[in-house]
Amino acid sequence: MRLRRTKRPPAVKPPPAGKRRSAPRRPPAYFAVAGVQLDEELERLRGLAVFADGPLTKKRPELKVRRASTRPNRVGFAVPAEHRLQVTAYPGIRPGDVLETLLHELVHLHVGRAREAHGWHGRTFKATLARAMDEAYGVRGVGARSTLHGAYAEAIERLRAEPQLELDLA
Numbered sequence: 001m002r003l004r005r006t007k008r009p010p011a012v013k014p015p016p017a018g019k020r021r022s023a024p025r026r027p028p029a030y031f032a033v034a035g036v037q038l039d040e041e042l043e044r045l046r047g048l049a050v051f052a053d054g055p056l057t058k059k060r061p062e063l064k065v066r067r068a069s070t071r072p073n074r075v076g077f078a079v080p081a082e083h084r085l086q087v088t089a090y091p092g093i094r095p096g097d098v099l100e101t102l103l104h105e106l107v108h109l110h111v112g113r114a115r116e117a118h119g120w121h122g123r124t125f126k127a128t129l130a131r132a133m134d135e136a137y138g139v140r141g142v143g144a145r146s147t148l149h150g151a152y153a154e155a156i157e158r159l160r161a162e163p164q165l166e167l168d169l170a
Contacts, residue, residue, distance in 0.1 A: 030065060033089040036098045038063060045106055050132045054110040061085055061109055075149050076101040078108035085109060096156035101149055103132055 031039040042063055046056045062084035071090045075097070078085040085105040087098065107129045114124040129152075133139040139155040 031063070033065060033087065034093045034095045034098045036095050038065060038087060038098065038102060041099065041102060042106070045103060045132075045136055048132060048135045050128060050135055051106070051110050055080075055083065056106060056110055059083060061106070063087070065089055076105045078105040080109050080112040083109060094153065094157055095160065096153035097149065099137065099156050100133075100153040103136055104129060104149060104152075107132055 026039075028037065028039070031037055042060070045051075046060065051057060061078075062082075064084070064086045066086055066088040068088050068090045071092065072088050074088070075090075076085065076087045085102075085108070087101050087105065089098075107125060108120070111125050111128050113119040114122050116122045116124060130140075130142070133142070133152050133155075137156050138159060139152055142151050142155050
């Protein structure tokens, strides 16, 4: 028996150094989580006054939606050096949870790691998040001592439940 020599497929050239491929265009359903269109909400939030002097106004961050079968410990994360963020969808997630997570991660992209104690969730981060929550959703006076997600989500859900104070997410 003789082995035949076959042609190798042409090698795929990697993109030139320093250039990333653009992310594939996602269908609108990809960004829909708990009735919130995350890509549209991201655009609206980028225009908040709290973000006026930061990187969010210059360039749209890359947004990914991860889908999990159970509630994860980490419902979102941001990578300021790469200007990207991720929000995790899971069973039972509420609109308030999604909105809080998205804004929380946008604040990380805006603030980065502050040069202070607890750099990721220190005073600068908490003050910026409180101001952003007020501007975006009218949520004030939430004593979010913990860095865990949830305190602002409860306040957003309460506001959404009040018919005369319904949030405008358009």
